[in-house]
Structures are given as C-alpha cells and as structure tokens.
Amino acid sequence: MKFTVNKKEVFASTGGRPFDKKKPLIIFIHGSGLSHITWVLQTRYFAFHGYSVLAIDLPGHGYSEGPALESIEEQGKWIADVIDSVGVKEASLVGHSQGCLVVMECASQFPDKIRSIGLMGGAGAIPMNPELLELAEKGDPKAVDLMMDWAHGPAGHFGGHPVPGLHHINLGGSIVINGSVKNALGVDFRACDNYKNGFEAAKKIKCPAINILGDRDRMCPVKEGKKLADNIKDSEVEVIENCGHMILLEEAGKSLAILKKFIRNNHPVE
Amino acid sequence: MDPKTYKFDTISLHGGYMPSKNAGSRQVPIYQTTSYLFDDVDHAAALFNLEQGGHIYSRISNPTVQVLEERVAALEGGTAALATASGMSAIFLAIMTLCNTGDHVVVSSQLYGGTVNLFRLTLPKFGIKATFVKPRDTEGFKKAIQENTKCIFGELVGNPGNELMNMPEIVKIANEAGIPVIIDSTYQTPYLFKPLEHGADIVVHSLTKWMAGHGSSMAGILVEGGKFDWLKTDKFPTMTEPYEGYHGLSFAEEFGPVAFTMKARAEGMRDMGPCLSPQNAWNVLQGIETLSVRMEKHCSNALKMVEYLSNHKSVAWVSHASLKDNPDYELAKTLLPKGTGSMIAFGIKGGKEAGAAFIDNVKLASHLANVGDTRTLVIHPASATHSQMDEATLKLANMSHDMIRLSVGIEDIDDIINDFEDGFRAAEKPRLVANK
Numbered sequence: 001m002k003f004t005v006n007k008k009e010v011f012a013s014t015g016g017r018p019f020d021k022k023k024p025l026i027i028f029i030h031g032s033g034l035s036h037i038t039w040v041l042q043t044r045y046f047a048f049h050g051y052s053v054l055a056i057d058l059p060g061h062g063y064s065e066g067p068a069l070e071s072i073e074e075q076g077k078w079i080a081d082v083i084d085s086v087g088v089k090e091a092s093l094v095g096h097s098q099g100c101l102v103v104m105e106c107a108s109q110f111p112d113k114i115r116s117i118g119l120m121g122g123a124g125a126i127p128m129n130p131e132l133l134e135l136a137e138k139g140d141p142k143a144v145d146l147m148m149d150w151a152h153g154p155a156g157h158f159g160g161h162p163v164p165g166l167h168h169i170n171l172g173g174s175i176v177i178n179g180s181v182k183n184a185l186g187v188d189f190r191a192c193d194n195y196k197n198g199f200e201a202a203k204k205i206k207c208p209a210i211n212i213l214g215d216r217d218r219m220c221p222v223k224e225g226k227k228l229a230d231n232i233k234d235s236e237v238e239v240i241e242n243c244g245h246m247i248l249l250e251e252a253g254k255s256l257a258i259l260k261k262f263i264r265n266n267h268p269v270e
Numbered sequence: 271m272d273p274k275t276y277k278f279d280t281i282s283l284h285g286g287y288m289p290s291k292n293a294g295s296r297q298v299p300i301y302q303t304t305s306y307l308f309d310d311v312d313h314a315a316a317l318f319n320l321e322q323g324g325h326i327y328s329r330i331s332n333p334t335v336q337v338l339e340e341r342v343a344a345l346e347g348g349t350a351a352l353a354t355a356s357g358m359s360a361i362f363l364a365i366m367t368l369c370n371t372g373d374h375v376v377v378s379s380q381l382y383g384g385t386v387n388l389f390r391l392t393l394p395k396f397g398i399k400a401t402f403v404k405p406r407d408t409e410g411f412k413k414a415i416q417e418n419t420k421c422i423f424g425e426l427v428g429n430p431g432n433e434l435m436n437m438p439e440i441v442k443i444a445n446e447a448g449i450p451v452i453i454d455s456t457y458q459t460p461y462l463f464k465p466l467e468h469g470a471d472i473v474v475h476s477l478t479k480w481m482a483g484h485g486s487s488m489a490g491i492l493v494e495g496g497k498f499d500w501l502k503t504d505k506f507p508t509m510t511e512p513y514e515g516y517h518g519l520s521f522a523e524e525f526g527p528v529a530f531t532m533k534a535r536a537e538g539m540r541d542m543g544p545c546l547s548p549q550n551a552w553n554v555l556q557g558i559e560t561l562s563v564r565m566e567k568h569c570s571n572a573l574k575m576v577e578y579l580s581n582h583k584s585v586a587w588v589s590h591a592s593l594k595d596n597p598d599y600e601l602a603k604t605l606l607p608k609g610t611g612s613m614i615a616f617g618i619k620g621g622k623e624a625g626a627a628f629i630d631n632v633k634l635a636s637h638l639a640n641v642g643d644t645r646t647l648v649i650h651p652a653s654a655t656h657s658q659m660d661e662a663t664l665k666l667a668n669m670s671h672d673m674i675r676l677s678v679g680i681e682d683i684d685d686i687i688n689d690f691e692d693g694f695r696a697a698e699k700p701r702l703v704a705n706k
Contacts, residue, residue, distance in 0.1 A: 146273050174527040
C-alpha cells in the first residue's frame with residue numbers, strides 16, 4: 001500500500017492482506033540497498049495469521065519516494081513516524097542487517113512505541129570495507145556483485161532456494177540493481193559505516209529482543225551478534241547452521257519459525 | 271577485489287544443488303514422487319497460500335526439477351526459472367501469464383514452425399493476436415506495436431533461415447513502448463548468448479536441444495530477468511492487479527523481480543499443468559554438465575561445415591552468420607563472439623527433388639524433426655517441421671523449397687563431410703538424368 005510519511009509517498013507491502021490498524025502491527029525493515037521483497041517469506045504468514053504487516057521500502061528504495069535517509073538515527077526516527085502515520089500506537093519491529101541498526105535506534109529513541117524487536121543478522125556496528133563502500137558510492141554494479149557474494153552462505157552459492165525455481169544471488173542482486181546503487185546502496189553503506197551508536201542504543205532497549213544469526217555469516221558474524229545481544233537487557237539469540245547473512249531467504253522456514261514463536265509470545269494477537 | 275561467485279562451467283556442474291541437503295548424494299537424486307508430506311495443517315495452509323516456500327505436488331514443483339531450474343537461472347543470469355514439459359509449453363505459459371483476451375503480441379516471422387502455428391492459429395482462439403515481422407525488419411517491429419501489445423517475441427537466430435533479429439535495437443523499441451522482450455534462446459544456449467544481459471526480460475528454451483544435448487528427453491524452461499517493472503504502468507493487470515486465485519495477491523507487489531515466474535508457476539502450473547518429469551529433468555542435468563565442451567565442438571564443426579558447403583558445387587546458397595557476405599555478419603560478431611551456433615541452412619541445387627534425394631542418401635546424418643542433438647541432423651523444413659505453414663507464411667519466414675536445415679553434431683568432421691558427399695552424389699543423379 002502507499003501512504004504518506006513526512007509529506008513523502010511511502011510504499012509498504014501488507015503481506016497480501018489489507019492493512020487493519022486494529023490488529024497488532026509488525027514493521028519489517030530491509031537491509032542495505034534492498035526492499036520489501038526480501039521479506040515475502042515472513043510477511044505473508046503474519047498477515048494471514050492475525051497481524052497487520054508493513055514491509056516498508058525505506059525512503060529512496062523500492063517504490064518509496066527519495067531521497068534515501070543518510071543516517072541510521074534519521075531512519076530510526078522515520079520508523080517512528082511511520083507508526084504515527086498509520087495511526088497505530090505501538091508496533092513490533094523486525095530488521096535485517098542495516099535494518100537491525102534502524103530497529104535498535106528506533107526502539108531506543110521511542111521505547112513506548114515498540115513492543116518487541118526481531119533482528120536477523122544483527123550486529124552493534126557494521127563497518128564497511130572501504131573498497132566496497134567506494135564502489136557503491138560511485139554507483140558501480142560490482143559493489144552489488146561483491147555484496148551478494150559476501151552476503152550469501154552455501155545455499156546462495158550452490159542452490160536450494162526455499163521457493164522452488166528462485167535464484168538467491170541473482171534475485172538479491174536484481175533488487176539492488178533495480179533501485180539505485182549510488183543513491184540507495186551507497187548512501188546505506190555510508191550510513192552503516194558512520195553509525196557508532198549501536199551498543200549505546202542496545203543498552204536503552206526495554207522491550208524483548210531476539211537476534212537470529214547465521215553461523216556462516218561473513219558480514220555480521222555470530223560473535224558480533226552475540227556481543228550485541230549481551231548489551232540488550234531482555235534478549236535471546238538463535239543461531240541457524242549453514243546459513244549466511246541472508247537469513248530471511250536462505251533459511252526462510254527456520255527463521256520464520258523462530259520469529260513466529262518470539263512474536264506470538266511477546267506481541268500476541270488478542 | 272572480485273566476487274568469488276561461481277563461473278559458468280562450475281555452475282553447469284554444481285548449480286542449484288547441495289549434497290549436504292540430500293543425504294550426501296553426489297549426484298542429484300531423482301525425486302520420483304507426486305506429493306510431499308506436510309508438517310501439520312498450518313504448514314499445509316502456509317504452502318498453499320504462498321506464505322512459505324516448499325513442495326506440495328510435483329505438477330507445481332519437484333526437488334529434482336528445482337535443481338534444473340536454479341541451474342539454468344544461474345547460467346542465464348536470471349532471478350528465477352520454471353521448467354516445463356517442453357519448449358512449446360514454456361512459450362505457451364509465458365504468453366498466457368502475460369496476456370489476457372484482447373491482447374496482442376509482435377512476433378518474429380522466422381520461428382520454429384510449431385511456434386508460428388501457436389501464434390497464428392492457437393493463441394487467437396484465446397483472443398490473443400499476433401503480428402509477424404521479418405527478423406531483420408527492425409523498424410517493422412516498432413510499427414507493429416499497438417496499444418494492446420504486451421510483448422515482443424522472437425528467436426535471436428531464426429529457425430530455419432538463420433536470420434538474426436537486431437536485439438539491441440529491438441530492446442530499445444520495447445523499452446520505449448514499455449513492453450517486455452521474450453527471446454527463445456534454444457539455438458544459442460547461455461554458452462553462446464545470454465539474452466538477459468542484452469536487455470531481454472524473459473528467456474525461453476527448449477531444453478530438449480543443445481542444453482540436454484543427447485536427444486533423449488523433452489523439456490523446456492522459462493527464465494525471468496527480474497528487471498521489468500510491471501508496476502510502472504497499468505498495462506499488465508495480470509501481474510499487478512489483485513488475483514482472486516490467491517486471496518487478492520498482487521504478484522508484482524509481493525514478488526517483484528520474480529513475479530512473472532511466481533505467477534507462471536502458481537497459476538500456469540496449477541491450472542494448465544505442463545510439468546516436467548523428474549526423470550527428464552535429471553536427464554537434462556546430465557547434458558548441462560558438459561554444455562561448454564559440447565557447444566565448443568558443435569561450433570567448431572559448424573564452421574568447418576559452412577566452409578565445406580560454401581565451396582560445394584551442389585550447393586546454391588548457405589545461410590550462417592559466420593559468413594562474411596551474410597547480412598548479419600557484423601551483428602553476429604558483436605552478439606555471438608563465442609560462435610554463431612551449429613545450425614546451418616543451405617539450398618541444394620535441383621530444388622525439392624534434389625533435397626529429397628540428398629536426405630534419403632545420407633547415412634550418418636539423421637533425418638528427423640529435432641535440432642541440437644550431439645549427432646548431426648538434417649531435414650527439409652518445407653515438407654516437415656514447417657509443412658503446416660501456408661505459402662504466405664513460408665514466404666514471410668523467407669523459406670524456400672530448396673532449403674535443407676542442418677544441425678551439426680559433434681562427430682568427427684571428416685565423417686560428416688564424407689556422409690554429405692554421398693548425399694550430394696545421390697542428389698545430383700536425378701538432375702543429371704533430367705539434363706540429358
């Protein structure tokens with residue numbers, strides 16, 4: 001659906017069901033350069049099981065009006081604006097990669113609005129490889145190839161997508177390429193690299209949290225994910241074997257099962 | 271710093287498959303089953319509602335077929351693929367996924383005869399009409415586009431005349447019109463040409479041919495490029511509007527770069543069901559393992575045959591884009607740097623009778639209705655593969671009655687040439703008798 005946040009048009013997938021503000025709301029926040037498409041194997045389930053879902057395209061991504069927001073702090077604030085814009089008091093947030101930083105920033109800045117947080121591949125900081133950052137800021141598509149290479153574990157490189165016929169790396173790459181490498185991916189990478197407030201934000205989080213990690217994740221390794229979880233008061237960690245950074249797609253079924261249990265416990269449908 | 275994703279030859283062998291998820295089996299297992307156990311009622315409902323990925327019933331998807339789909343998607347550079355029972359069913363599924371009654375498509379006139387008849391006779395029964403344009407008439411493609419045109423369809427190198435479409439220009443025309451380009455890339459395989467890298471949006475293959483290579487199994491596939499923005503206009507309601515068959519799902523909104531494949535599978539396989547058997551998928555996978563080495567030999571043998579035929583006294587003309595005097599020579603050099611393929615069309619002096627005598631007297635070359643076998647194949651299209659086309663359609667396809675279609679195999683080239691010598695000698699006899 002399309003709606004307006006801060007006078008700009010925003011697109012969000014509602015998981016195939018109409019948005020209903022009376023239902024508990026879950027907002028899904030994608031990773032660098034990506035879009036709502038990455039969440040399709042989580043959103044439809046929740047949308048058809050009593051929740052309202054908004055898998056948002058961050059500003060300047062997917063079908064949302066730009067420009068992209070340049071800092072994680074701004075993005076965290078923007079998520080709170082999304083919650084207000086749709087006329088809801090509170091939401092659970094689920095983020096992937098950069099989206100985890102956004103989730104933490106929002107939950108720390110606006111604790112009263114956030115019921116629970118789910119992180120996939122969450123770390124307290126995401127310092128960027130300088131060469132990758134430079135390529136992305138120049139708009140070089142090689143940045144996308146490198147990102148897809150590093151982001152995917154064995155399933156991405158060999159095969160076995162949870163949805164028959166889909167190709168992990170080419171699908172992920174096309175989501176980024178269909179947007180703007182320079183103005184979305186480049187801005188996102190810079191925002192991640194600049195963000196130093198992750199652990200401080202984590203300490204301020206009051207709601208329940210879960211960090212779902214892949215043991216083959218080269219972008220947010222397990223030890224970094226555990227370190228982050230140690231800084232969140234009420235948090236748990238789940239590690240999925242043989243899984244890279246694209247947890248939400250590489251192990252869509254396992255990650256959904258973990259998320260289902262967590263959200264049902266912490267933000268149940270009444 | 272370069273990405274370490276696997277390259278073409280490695281993907282041909284390993285793409286789409288992880289032994290660790292299949293009991294350590296080094297070879298891809300053949301999942302000879304119709305259906306798959308659900309964990310519980312919730313799991314079943316989630317699968318049926320596309321909330322979760324997984325297999326339900328082998329008409330919709332199958333683990334062996336899935337390996338093939340992912341492997342071909344990887345080789346073509348596509349976001350997703352859907353394997354079908356044949357190349358024809360892949361084309362039919364592509365058009366039925368895209369079009370509604372009242373829609374129109376612009377189609378190259380030089381296509382496999384079955385494809386011509388699909389567009390000329392069968393699709394109009396569903397209210398989908400086609401305008402045929404000669405492959406070299408680039409401007410003609412532009413002129414043929416109407417308000418209700420939903421795609422341009424063609425073969426890069428047309429069957430059987432070997433004329434090339436100017437794909438880069440045709441892609442520009444399609445982009446301006448906001449419609450996708452669908453390319454049947456059976457003749458090229460991704461070894462020679464990747465249409466998606468040149469701006470096509472969907473690729474179809476008859477995998478029966480060079481991809482499988484051994485003439486044993488029927489199979490087809492459609493591959494999605496993932497770059498076409500269905501939501502940019504309201505021109506594609508089949509992709510963008512809520513679909514009653516899945517509780518109001520908009521495929522384009524939910525699935526973006528894989529929306530076309532998801533729709534083709536969820537609707538097309540569910541309702542029409544041209545599914546590929548796991549055994550045939552496995553057979554095709556065996557072929558793909560050696561795709562590069564076979565294609566290299568196909569192409570080198572083809573070049574030698576082009577030279578041989580071009581200098582033969584019984585041959586009136588040869589059509590192959592590797593020839594310098596071929597109108598498509600420069601375009602082929604740009605688009606097909608690894609080779610112009612192993613299909614050769616040539617005219618035999620003495621016309622239809624000489625052609626028949628030639629075909630009846632070659633022994634190594636097989637006379638049959640297929641192309642892309644490892645073995646050399648010959649046929650007289652006007653009396654076989656394209657015989658159901660009327661004179662006007664044959665003319666539009668630039669097909670003459672003296673044309674012989676040759677699919678060069680990977681036998682020893684000397685043996686193929688010796689066999690052809692026997693054929694030409696026999697073909698000359700009736701002509702010599704007539705001249706006396």
